Amino acid sequence: MRREITGFSNPTVKFLRSLREKKHRKASGKFLAEGLRLLTDARECGHLPEMLVLSSQRDPHPLLEALERDVMQIGGDIIETSPDILEKITGKSNPQAVVGVFAEFDTSLAAVERKGSDIWLVAQALRDPGNLGTVLRTGDAVGAGGLILVDDCADPFSVEAVRASMGAIFTQKIARAPWAEFHQWLRSGPGQLVAASLREAVPYRGAPYTSPCFILVGNESQGLPEEYEAVCDLRVTMPMKGRADSLNAAMAAAVLAYEVLAGLEG
Amino acid sequence: MRREITGFSNPTVKFLRSLREKKHRKASGKFLAEGLRLLTDARECGHLPEMLVLSSQRDPHPLLEALERDVMQIGGDIIETSPDILEKITGKSNPQAVVGVFAEFDTSLAAVERKGSDIWLVAQALRDPGNLGTVLRTGDAVGAGGLILVDDCADPFSVEAVRASMGAIFTQKIARAPWAEFHQWLRSGPGQLVAASLREAVPYRGAPYTSPCFILVGNESQGLPEEYEAVCDLRVTMPMKGRADSLNAAMAAAVLAYEVLAGLEG
Numbered sequence: 001m002r003r004e005i006t007g008f009s010n011p012t013v014k015f016l017r018s019l020r021e022k023k024h025r026k027a028s029g030k031f032l033a034e035g036l037r038l039l040t041d042a043r044e045c046g047h048l049p050e051m052l053v054l055s056s057q058r059d060p061h062p063l064l065e066a067l068e069r070d071v072m073q074i075g076g077d078i079i080e081t082s083p084d085i086l087e088k089i090t091g092k093s094n095p096q097a098v099v100g101v102f103a104e105f106d107t108s109l110a111a112v113e114r115k116g117s118d119i120w121l122v123a124q125a126l127r128d129p130g131n132l133g134t135v136l137r138t139g140d141a142v143g144a145g146g147l148i149l150v151d152d153c154a155d156p157f158s159v160e161a162v163r164a165s166m167g168a169i170f171t172q173k174i175a176r177a178p179w180a181e182f183h184q185w186l187r188s189g190p191g192q193l194v195a196a197s198l199r200e201a202v203p204y205r206g207a208p209y210t211s212p213c214f215i216l217v218g219n220e221s222q223g224l225p226e227e228y229e230a231v232c233d234l235r236v237t238m239p240m241k242g243r244a245d246s247l248n249a250a251m252a253a254a255v256l257a258y259e260v261l262a263g264l265e266g
Numbered sequence: 267m268r269r270e271i272t273g274f275s276n277p278t279v280k281f282l283r284s285l286r287e288k289k290h291r292k293a294s295g296k297f298l299a300e301g302l303r304l305l306t307d308a309r310e311c312g313h314l315p316e317m318l319v320l321s322s323q324r325d326p327h328p329l330l331e332a333l334e335r336d337v338m339q340i341g342g343d344i345i346e347t348s349p350d351i352l353e354k355i356t357g358k359s360n361p362q363a364v365v366g367v368f369a370e371f372d373t374s375l376a377a378v379e380r381k382g383s384d385i386w387l388v389a390q391a392l393r394d395p396g397n398l399g400t401v402l403r404t405g406d407a408v409g410a411g412g413l414i415l416v417d418d419c420a421d422p423f424s425v426e427a428v429r430a431s432m433g434a435i436f437t438q439k440i441a442r443a444p445w446a447e448f449h450q451w452l453r454s455g456p457g458q459l460v461a462a463s464l465r466e467a468v469p470y471r472g473a474p475y476t477s478p479c480f481i482l483v484g485n486e487s488q489g490l491p492e493e494y495e496a497v498c499d500l501r502v503t504m505p506m507k508g509r510a511d512s513l514n515a516a517m518a519a520a521v522l523a524y525e526v527l528a529g530l531e532g
Contacts, residue, residue, distance in 0.1 A: 041509060130396070134514050141517075143507025164514075171509050205528055239527060241409025243307060243437050247520070248400050248430075251407075254517040255524045261505060262471055 002078045004056075008085060016053065016089045016101065022155050029104045031157035033169070035096040036064055041167030042100065043067055049100030051077040055086050058097035067098075090159075104157055107176045109148070109185045117145025118211040118264050120191075121253060124179070124228065125219035129154040133164025134250045135217070139172050140165075142257045146173025148214070150182050179228060186214065194260070195224055196252050197235035198245060204236035204256060209263040217253045268344045270322075274351060282319065282355045282367065288421050295370045297423035299435070301362040302330055307433030308366070309333055315366030317343040321352050324363035333364075356425075370423055373442045375414070375451045383411025384477040384530050386457075387519060390445070390494065391485035395420040399430025400516045401483070405438045406431075408523045412439025414480070416448050445494060452480065460526070461490055462518050463501035464511060470502035470522060475529040483519045 005012055018024035019032045030050070033039060039049065040063050052071045058064065068078055086095040114120065121139045126132050132147075132154045139147055147156070153176070154161060162169050177185070186193060194209065195216045216232065218224035223246065229235060238247065238255060247255070271278055284290035285298045296316070299305060305315065306329050318337045324330065334344055352361040380386065387405045392398050398413075398420045405413055413422070419442070420427060428435050443451070452459060460475065461482045482498065484490035489512065495501060504513065504521060513521070 045509070134517065137510060137514055138517055140508030140510050141504075141506050141513050143505075166510055166514075168508065168510065238407075238524070239409075240407050241527075242406030242434065243311070244403060244406050244432055244434065247407050248403055248432075248516075250514075251400065251404055251517065251520040254513070254521050258504070258521045258525075261507075 002072070005079055005081045005085065008088060012079065013085055013089060016099070019101070020091055020159055022158065025104070025155065025157055030101050031104055031162065032159055033100050033102060033162050034090060034159070036061060036098050038162070038167055039067055039098060039100045042102070042170045043070060045170040047102060047170050048074055049076060049102050051079065051101035053079045053081060053086065053089065053099040055083050055095070055097040056080050057083050064098060105174060107174050109175045109177050109182065112146065112148070112173055112175050114145070114189055114191055114212050117143065118213060119144040119257060119260055120146060120148060120212060120214045121257065122148045122150060122182070122214050122216045123153055123253070124150045124216065124224055125222070126153045126217070126249060127220055129158045129161040130164045131220065131250045132156055133161040133169070135253050136161070136165040136168040136172050138250070138254045138257055140168035142261045144172065144257065146175065148175045148177065148182060150177060150179050183231065192234060193232045194234045194236060194256070195229050195232040196256055197224070197229050197237060199229060199235060201235035201237040204238050204259055206263065207234060207236045209234070209260045211264050213260050213264065215253065215256055215260060217249050220249050268338070271345055271347045271351065274354060278345065279351055279355060282365070285367070286357055286425055288424065291370070291421065291423055296367050297370055297428065298365055298425055299368060299428050300356060300365050300425070302327060302364055304428070304433055305333055305364060305366045308368070308436045309336060311436040313368060313436050314340055315342060315368050317345065317367040319345045319347060319352065319355065319365040321349050321361070321363040322346050323349050330364060371440060373440050375441050375443050375448065378412065378414070378439055378441050380411070380455055380457055380478050383409065384479060385410040385523060385526055386412060386414060386478060386480045387523065388414045388416060388448070388480050388482045389419055389519070390416045390482065390490060391488070392419045392483070392515060393486055395424045395427040396430045397486065397516045398422055399427040399435070401519050402427070402431040402434040402438050404516070404520045404523055406434035408527045410438065410523065412441065414448060415440065415442045416445050449497065458500060459498045460500045460502060460522070461495050461498040462522055463490070463495050463503060465495060465501060467501035467503040470504050470525055472529065473500060473502045475500070475526045477530050479526050479530065481519065481522055481526060483515050486515050
């Protein structure tokens, strides 16, 4: 259905605004993605928004028209509104001309097909949504199957994580589970669990990685709990030449993931 | 000199607050670093603050006492103030109990001793201060000599960049120059200029890196200008298995820097 919204106090505006907060995303099971590029990525991956919000001052674009057509076809809503209402919805002073509302994906481990990919990323207590989005983007770059979020991580459906993922939120499978559940699931099938570690570990370069390889990275400031590292099949260490004893968690994930990719392909 | 500040309108408070803005940092040539950990890193690298601001509600700590002693010895200022004034200075609701004011370093290319390190990072138009700090931290991890900021980059002395660098702001040499000046300087001595590129390029893995190797990464959204890539000695490409055609700039720098490190050491 196509309609226009002109009032700030319209309940749809309130609903859209509320999706910037985790509790409202959780309650409704919906999330926001902003901008034509991101929405086109989503569409090309087979994800269409249930609702498309357009600025009345948008420039015409064939990709936007294609998106509108597809959303209409699945019976979605198309809403036209003013730039200042879009500003209110997104909380940004120069909002994108188009915003989509998506249903959150199934994030159960049961939906992870581990044999479909050689590489899976696993983040434990990753707190920063920007880091989380960047890890998703890295996963997309190395051809990972997805990202498994263990323990209390940032919300992958937050506006910030979606934005930092540069569209990888739509290409990467996302699962969420407490550690015990993840570990039990992992051991119920094939899979090598690899951690970047400072403890008893082999050099990351040329280590014996096997597919499917689950690369585990820890919290930004605490690293991985010792007992999580202990049950890994392989602990690897990266050179640290400077004063610091660790890399940024997203950096460590990227360096390690590219090494695993080279190892599995070579 | 040791003194206490109790009033919000004290000129020193205003001065300290102003250092959160680039124009005031530039005018005064000073920058802020927060927290005992960062300040201890600085001290161990031979950088002492000219002014140390302490919360009246700080916990005693031997490293903090050592810092105070050293600052007194070089004739620096030590200021005690209340947590709410510290909050005003740092703009954070739970400020660290100690903040230091440092003189900005010499960021001229003339001060870069290229033969002192095998790896140098070069960022072009890197706009995000968090990314900039993360690149500094990566440089520290791979034992780089420093980071050269080309064209219009984020300010390395911003509170956000200093924080994200996790102390690497004090271990890494930092230089700033327009492209033409950098390129002329580079060609006046030994140095291989390497760019991550999507154009005519060799695989990054096992490419013929030589020391001193200058790793050039481009702007977050635009990448490198074509004419900058054209004058590089080596253009390398990283596998991109997914939908996206690029990595986050800081990720690309980390993956490439670790590959160069392995290549030069192997």
